[in-house]
Amino acid sequence: MSIRGIDLIIVIAYLIAIPVFGVYFRKYVKTEEDYFLAGKMLPWWVISMSIIGTNIGAYDYMGAAGGAYRFGIAQANYEWIGAIPAMVLSALLFVPYYWKAGVYTVPEFLGKRYNLAVRVIEAILWGAFLACVLGVFFWASGLMLNEYLGIPVEVSLLITALIVGIYTITGGLAAVAMTDVVQLLVMFIGGVALTVLGLWTVGGWSGLVNAITPTNPDHFKLFLPLDNPTYPWLGMIFGLALVLSPAWWCCHQAIIQRTLGARSEWDAKAGMLFASFPKMLIPILVVLPGLLALALNPGLVGADMDKAFPWLIKNLLPAGLAGLVFAAFMAALISSVDSTLNSAATLWTRDIYQRFFKKDASDRHYLRVGRILTLVFVLWAIAFAPVTKEFPGIYVAMQTLLSIFQGPTFAITLLGIYWKRANQWGGLSGLLGGVAISSSLFFITKSSFLYIAWWSFLGSALITMLVSLLTKPDPSEKLEGLVYGLVMKDKDIQDILKKRAEGGE
Amino acid sequence: MGGWLAGIPLFWGKIFAAVFFVGMIVWAWFRPRKYIYEDSPDGNRWRDLRIWATVLLGIQIVLYIVF
Numbered sequence: 073m074s075i076r077g078i079d080l081i082i083v084i085a086y087l088i089a090i091p092v093f094g095v096y097f098r099k100y101v102k103t104e105e106d107y108f109l110a111g112k113m114l115p116w117w118v119i120s121m122s123i124i125g126t127n128i129g130a131y132d133y134m135g136a137a138g139g140a141y142r143f144g145i146a147q148a149n150y151e152w153i154g155a156i157p158a159m160v161l162s163a164l165l166f167v168p169y170y171w172k173a174g175v176y177t178v179p180e181f182l183g184k185r186y187n188l189a190v191r192v193i194e195a196i197l198w199g200a201f202l203a204c205v206l207g208v209f210f211w212a213s214g215l216m217l218n219e220y221l222g223i224p225v226e227v228s229l230l231i232t233a234l235i236v237g238i239y240t241i242t243g244g245l246a247a248v249a250m251t252d253v254v255q256l257l258v259m260f261i262g263g264v265a266l267t268v269l270g271l272w273t274v275g276g277w278s279g280l281v282n283a284i285t286p287t288n289p290d291h292f293k294l295f296l297p298l299d300n301p302t303y304p305w306l307g308m309i310f311g312l313a314l315v316l317s318p319a320w321w322c323c324h325q326a327i328i329q330r331t332l333g334a335r336s337e338w339d340a341k342a343g344m345l346f347a348s349f350p351k352m353l354i355p356i357l358v359v360l361p362g363l364l365a366l367a368l369n370p371g372l373v374g375a376d377m378d379k380a381f382p383w384l385i386k387n388l389l390p391a392g393l394a395g396l397v398f399a400a401f402m403a404a405l406i407s408s409v410d411s412t413l414n415s416a417a418t419l420w421t422r423d424i425y426q427r428f429f430k431k432d433a434s435d436r437h438y439l440r441v442g443r444i445l446t447l448v449f450v451l452w453a454i455a456f457a458p459v460t461k462e463f464p465g466i467y468v469a470m471q472t473l474l475s476i477f478q479g480p481t482f483a484i485t486l487l488g489i490y491w492k493r494a495n496q497w498g499g500l501s502g503l504l505g506g507v508a509i510s511s512s513l514f515f516i517t518k519s520s521f522l523y524i525a526w527w528s529f530l531g532s533a534l535i536t537m538l539v540s541l542l543t544k545p546d547p548s549e550k551l552e553g554l555v556y557g558l559v560m561k562d563k564d565i566q567d568i569l570k571k572r573a574e575g576g577e
Numbered sequence: 578m579g580g581w582l583a584g585i586p587l588f589w590g591k592i593f594a595a596v597f598f599v600g601m602i603v604w605a606w607f608r609p610r611k612y613i614y615e616d617s618p619d620g621n622r623w624r625d626l627r628i629w630a631t632v633l634l635g636i637q638i639v640l641y642i643v644f
Contacts, residue, residue: 145644153594156637157601160630164608168615294644295590305590313597337616338624345626348633 079395083221086258086399087235090251090406094239097247104438107244108176108418110333118249119330119343122411124350125252126326128259129408132358133401134212138378139302140362144284144291146303147362148355152294154312156348158321163344165556166322167331169489171340172553176332176422178325178485183423185488185554186499193503195423197477198325202416206449207456209409214457216382216401229454232409237450240410241443245333248410255403256350262400263357265393266384270364273388283367291363301520311522315529316475319482326415357400364388409453417445475521476514479529480506487536492548492555498540506532594641598634605630 101107114122139147175181179198183191210229217228239247274280284291295305321327321344334340358381365372365380368388372380385397421442430437484502487494510528513519519527605627617624 152637152640153597156633157597160601160605160633164605164613164626164630168612292644293587294641295587295594297587298585305587306585309590309593309597313594336618338614338618339616341613341626342624342629345629345633348629352633352636 076391076394078392079398082392082395083398083402086402087231090255090403091235091238093254094243094247094251094410097239097243097250100246101242101244101439103435104421104442105435106246107439107442108414108422109329110244110246110249112333113246113335114249114330114333114339114343115335116339116342116346118253119334119339120345120347121256121350122249122252122330122407123327123344123347124354125256125259125403125407126330126411127347127351127408128354128358128404129209129212132354133361133381133404134215134378136358137362137365137381137384140359141366141372141377141380143296143300143303144288144293144363145355145359146290146294146296146300146308148359149294149303149308149312151351151354151359153308154317155321155351157313158317159344159348159351161318162322162328163341166485166489167328167340167344168337169554169556170328170332171334171337176329177419178323178328179419179423181554182485182488182499185551186484186494187496188427190484190496190499190503191423192427193500194481195419197481197507199416199419199424201477202326202412202419203449203452203456206409206412206416206453207459209405209412210453210457213402213405213409215379216398216405225458229457232405233450233454236406236409236413237447240413241446241450244442245329245414248414249330249333251410252407255407258396258403259357259400259407260350260353262397262403263361266389266397266400267356267360267364269393270361270368270384270388274364274367280363280367284363287370288366291366304520304522307520307522307526311475311520311524311526315479315482315525316522318486319478319525319529323478323481323485325419326411329411329415329418413446413449413453416449417442420445475525475528476510477507479510479525479527480532483529483532484536487533488554490556491537492551493540493545494536495540495543495546497543498536498538501539502532502536505535591641595638598638598641602631602634605634 100111103111105111136147136150170178170181173181173184175184177195177198179191179194182194210232211225213232214225214228217223217231218225221228223231239251271277271280274283281292290296295308296303298304298306331340331344334343361384362380365384369383372383381401385394385401389397421438425441425445426433426438430441480503483506484494484499487502488499506528509531510524513524513527514521608627610625613626614620614624622628
């Protein structure tokens with residue numbers, strides 16, 4: 073397909089505008105807190121839009137549209153039951169405690185609640201995961217640019233790295249969050265345009281249903297039978313809704329970091345909760361296009377199903393609109409990559425470098441280290457991206473990586489906040505035991521990631537409780553402000569925490 | 578995931594989901610008002626995050642009943 077002039081102009085204008093806008097926020101970055109937490113100045117509406125910009129990545133457009141092509145609207149479970157309840161839980165239980173603790177990272181919180189070993193293990197796990205995710209994101213961009221613009225994959229990786237790297241390295245979280253706001257708007261405008269045109273082409277909603285259901289009778293059912301290998305309904309509830317999703321929304325560094333940069337506790341909570349509203353509309357952008365591609369071209373098979381979204385852009389959209397939708401795809405990609413980069417740098421700076429290599433350096437030193445590490449992760453992502461092609465489906469690959477340690481992390485974080493008797497040895501044993509369970513299930517039994525998450529969560533929670541009850545409780549002064557009941561009952565603790573959070577101590 | 582579990586009707590998925598969403602709404606309303614409004618610039622009704630949560634989860638109930 074030859075690229076049309078107007079589309080190219082739109083795409084190039086967008087790709088230039090985003091880094092220029094992002095670099096503007098460089099002037100607000102003077103300290104480590106400015107770089108990693110946007111100076112704790114983010115209002116709730118910026119947080120909410122940045123959270124969704126971070127959450128919806130290129131893999132959603134590619135993987136989720138491909139998933140919808142294969143399995144139908146069951147794919148929307150990831151945006152509905154697999155997100156909304158967990159976001160409510162995160163906003164009303166987890167976020168206020170992270171914010172009050174004045175931490176920069178989730179592992180830092182777990183270090184305060186349990187011990188240094190838990191913090192380091194979590195930091196290494198999350199650091200490695202975020203680095204892998206960057207590779208997946210970059211590879212998705214390669215596929216898209218290759219499919220649509222005909223640019224070689226290697227070149228497209230470099231283009232992505234250049235655009236994102238410029239403002240993420242210079243402007244930190246403030247630049248990332250503010251560009252995310254713009255990118256989310258672009259995503260919605262482009263995504264809605266594609267869906268509306270697609271629906272019009274197939275004859276509206278009823279036309280879509282009539283085109284698909286004769287050959288795919290389950291494609292308009294949210295819950296699929298238990299013999300479905302990828303999305304069995306029981307796995308959706310127990311694995312996704314009860315474990316994977318809360319683990320993502322309550323413990324994912326890139327998601328939580330936006331709330332830690334909130335100007336107040338209420339803004340932090342409201343930012344997470346309000347993000348649920350655009351989140352509910354995401355299936356319009358990522359699931360419906362997969363169904364539309366199936367209605368218009370039912371001939372895609374195997375790995376080509378992941379190309380349902382680019383196929384739709386190439387074959388459905390007129391000049392101008394194709395450029396806009398392509399910009400929306402790039403917005404999704406870039407807003408996830410920048411957040412992941414920033415969070416990976418935050419983790420490695422705060423939890424590894426600052427803790428083990430240089431403890432009492434100046435603010436400017438850590439700021440410089442954060443920028444250097446961001447650059448290192450850009451280079452790493454370029455090198456790692458081609459490895460992700462070994463996985464059969466982009467989205468499933470992401471979830472499989474997550475399921476190894478999401479369940480155990482969620483188990484110890486939940487118990488840490490809700491159960492004061494959970495102690496450092498319980499937390500450490502629960503984390504290690506849970507990861508051992510999930511790794512065994514993954515490598516030996518090859519179970520679905522939904523069931524791996526459930527069993528590793530359960531195993532981790534039981535180990536944490538058992539070991540905690542068999543060992544000495546942590547002293548109560550260590551738990552002050554970190555456990556739900558202990559904060560709610562004590563006004564003095566609330567005041568101390570508020571000061572700590574405001575001072576970023 | 579076969580055996581006796583395979584015999585559970587798909588309909589029970591909708592029941593589980595509805596109970597789950599309702600449970601979350603009830604849980605949200607058990608959060609104290611002071612906790613919800615902590616740090617809020619004013620006490621306006623629209624800032625009550627429990628109402629936001631109820632609207633969000635209510636929409637979910639409808640979606641899972643319809644589909």
